Amino acid sequence: MRRWQRAWESWDLISEGRSDGFSHSPVLLKEAVGGLNVRSNGIYLDGTAGGGGHSEEIVKLLKPSEGGRLYAFDQDLDAVEAVERRLRPYKGAYEVIRANYRNAAETLRERGVERVDGVLLDLGVSSHQMDSPERGFSYRADAALDMRMDQRTSLTAYDVVNGYSEEDLKRVIRDYGEERYAARIAKHIAEKRSLKPIESTLELAELVKEAIPTKNRQQGRHPARRTFQAVRIEVNQELEVLEASLEMLTGILGKSGRLAIITFHSLEDRIVKKHLKVCENPCICPPGFPVCVCGRKPIGHTVNRKPIVPSEEEIELNPRSRSAKLRIFEKY
Secondary structure: OOHHHHHHHHHHHHHOOOOOOHHHOOOOHHHHHHHOOOOOOOEEEEOOOOOOHHHHHHHHOOOHHHOOEEEEEEOOHHHHHHHHHHHHHHOOOEEEEEOOHHHHHHHHHHOOOOOEEEEEEEOOOOHHHHHOHHHOOOOOOOOEOOOOOOOOOOOOHHHHHHHOOHHHHHHHHHHHHOOOOHHHHHHHHHHHHOOOOOOEHHHHHHHHHHHOOHHHOOOOOOOOHHHHHHHHHHHHOHHHHHHHHHHHHHHOEEEEEEEEEEEOOHHHHHHHHHHHHHHHOOOOOOOOOOOOOOOOOOOEEEOOOOOEOOOHHHHHHOHHHHHOEEEEEEEO
16 A cells, blocks of 8 residues: 555544544654754743643753743643643643633733743644544544634634535635635535535535545545635634734744744645745845845744655654644744
């Protein structure tokens, strides 16, 4: 069997909730934590703590007696509880906070923290969320259409699938799923929900499958994969939060502080790449000007000109890492 087929079949097992230990494999662990240049007396922010794998590696390098501290953020209650359990042996070196990372600056300021020495973001859906069928993220496990990363929010996948207009559904599936059959899928959903509401993940997955021509279904990949990604992004406003937060996150970095961001699809990576490019070259003067007159100065530089990607060995062990890209930025 070809390696890519094995990888995608493993991903499907994950989506069914049968991860075989996968949930304990943080992506690009050594590269991301190493890229932060963790100092024992530094203050760090893990904005998407998830299962706590990255957080634990950071905490191991800190010395609370010297002021070293990690603030681990996650909006998912399950994640917060998991991180608390995982970091318990490192008492005094961390605080776990249930909040979206977009609120990081304000939340840290309330704790007397104005600047941090490093920020880590591991974007997208977590393994735990995929491994919990009842959360509604999986297209292979029967559950209510939910997909909320923060269980306190009101908008669910059910609301998007049944409440959005056909045109808005097409936009979401096209823009966030990069799905070429977005119009067909949206039309099919609209027709079916006119008869009765679409209530479950398997029901939605089957409708998407029906809408895509058989000959155009990618071998090894579930036909509903892109649509589920799109609906999830819309429910959680993932791209809007990322775009609105990057300036704040680079703003709270202290001198020589580093920002490490792991993305999993081109939409996220494009936003991160664009922001870091502006940080490196913010000048808005016309190209023909002999000298800069806008007064905008670079605030830092990317540590690696090209994104860091997983090794073949990591991909083999952890199929979720296949599309991961890590970008690291250091502030002046």
